[in-house]
Amino acid sequence: MSKVIKNLKQFSTSKERFEGANLLCPGCAHSIIVREVLNATDCELVVSNSTGCLEVCTAIYPYTSWDTSWIHVGFQNSSTVLSGVETAYKVLARKGRLKEGREEPKFIAFGGDGATYDIGFQFLSGTFERGHNIMYICIDNEVYANTGGQRSSSTPIGSSTTTSPAGTQSYGETKEKKDIVSIMAAHNAPYVAQVAPNKWKDMVKKVQRGYDTVGPVYINAMSPCTTEWKFNPKDTINIADLATDSLVYPLYEIIDGEELNITYRPKNVLPVRDYLGAQGRFKHLFKKENEHILNDYQVRVDKKWEKLQRREENSH
Ligand SMILES: Cc1ncc(C[n+]2csc(CCOP(=O)(O)OP(=O)(O)O)c2C)c(N)n1
Ligand code: SF4
Numbered sequence: 001m002s003k004v005i006k007n008l009k010q011f012s013t014s015k016e017r018f019e020g021a022n023l024l025c026p027g028c029a030h031s032i033i034v035r036e037v038l039n040a041t042d043c044e045l046v047v048s049n050s051t052g053c054l055e056v057c058t059a060i061y062p063y064t065s066w067d068t069s070w071i072h073v074g075f076q077n078s079s080t081v082l083s084g085v086e087t088a089y090k091v092l093a094r095k096g097r098l099k100e101g102r103e104e105p106k107f108i109a110f111g112g113d114g115a116t117y118d119i120g121f122q123f124l125s126g127t128f129e130r131g132h133n134i135m136y137i138c139i140d141n142e143v144y145a146n147t148g149g150q151r152s153s154s155t156p157i158g159s160s161t162t163t164s165p166a167g168t169q170s171y172g173e174t175k176e177k178k179d180i181v182s183i184m185a186a187h188n189a190p191y192v193a194q195v196a197p198n199k200w201k202d203m204v205k206k207v208q209r210g211y212d213t214v215g216p217v218y219i220n221a222m223s224p225c226t227t228e229w230k231f232n233p234k235d236t237i238n239i240a241d242l243a244t245d246s247l248v249y250p251l252y253e254i255i256d257g258e259e260l261n262i263t264y265r266p267k268n269v270l271p272v273r274d275y276l277g278a279q280g281r282f283k284h285l286f287k288k289e290n291e292h293i294l295n296d297y298q299v300r301v302d303k304k305w306e307k308l309q310r311r312e313e314n315s316h
């Protein structure tokens with residue numbers, strides 16, 4: 001760890017660089033994640049942000065919630081915008097045009113799942129292939145929240161969205177959530193990890209490792225969305241607990257595209273239906289005719305967990 005990275009004790013008393021004054025819904029996990037990511041370092045930061053709830057709700061001209069450099073250009077390109085900034089910094093350093101003694105900033109991009117899994121994917125892939133020294137954080141709420149809750153390729157099976165509505169002819173989304181973590185690891189990125197806001201120590205540890213890593217880092221952060229997942233705003237962390245403890249959302253890391261470490265093993269694994277039943281987006285799955293979908297869900301989650309454990313074993 002470099003000196004500039006805080007330990008967990010310092011983390012709890014560090015200066016806020018993301019203001020509580022923002023227009024995100026009460027209970028929105030985006031703000032929890034961003035705050036933890038920014039508080040995990042004292043370094044100077046350059047942040048880029050794709051269009052989406054986070055950008056729209058935190059930067060309404062002439063106001064800003066960000067006490068850092070912050071850039072917004074488009075929906076699809078927070079990764080490439082940041083890779084340009086990082087390259088410009090390198091060139092200025094090479095030409096000796098940076099102030100003497102100036103520390104190298106950390107470069108962080110935030111994008112929603114729509115911006116990451118779908119529309120910005122080729123930009124993200126190019127950034128990782130070129131090997132820029134940036135950390136990309138996907139705030140994954142499994143839906144295009146800012147534009148009214150359309151499905152993305154991160155939307156899980158059975159979720160009712162405005163473009164995959166549940167009804168008499170449909171049980172909602174029919175396709176598997178894209179395995180973005182494996183895809184990013186396949187770029188041979190030095191560090192890729194999945195995090196959740198309820199396991200904040202695990203999240204901060206991984207983010208700090210990301211800050212200390214040379215090369216592109218990808219972090220997939222589960223971000224429960226009170227509006228589109230349809231739960232009470234006070235339950236954000238409870239929902240995240242249900243996701244990690246039912247293994248619907250396992251926490252792990254992949255180092256150099258190969259070594260896989262599971263970083264959280266629940267003592268009591270909860271049934272998947274406990275997680276699904278706590279959210280309005282899955283309400284229809286509890287109708288009698290959809291019983292088989294619930295059963296399949298559990299089987300799929302179990303299989304994925306077994307596969308993850310095998311991958312971990314084989315990678316050591
Ligand atoms: C190229 C482009 N396509 C579509 C849009 C419209 N748009 C703005 S935000 C958004 C949804 C963002 O979804 P996501 O990335 O998942 O972030 P969230 O709002 O869910 O946090 C869309 C479709 C746009 N701004 N630019
Ligand atoms: S719609 Fe969802 S992601 Fe957007 S601000 Fe509200 S809770 Fe957050």
Ligand SMILES: [Mg+2]
Nearest residue numbers: 112113143145
């Ligand atoms: Mg989203």
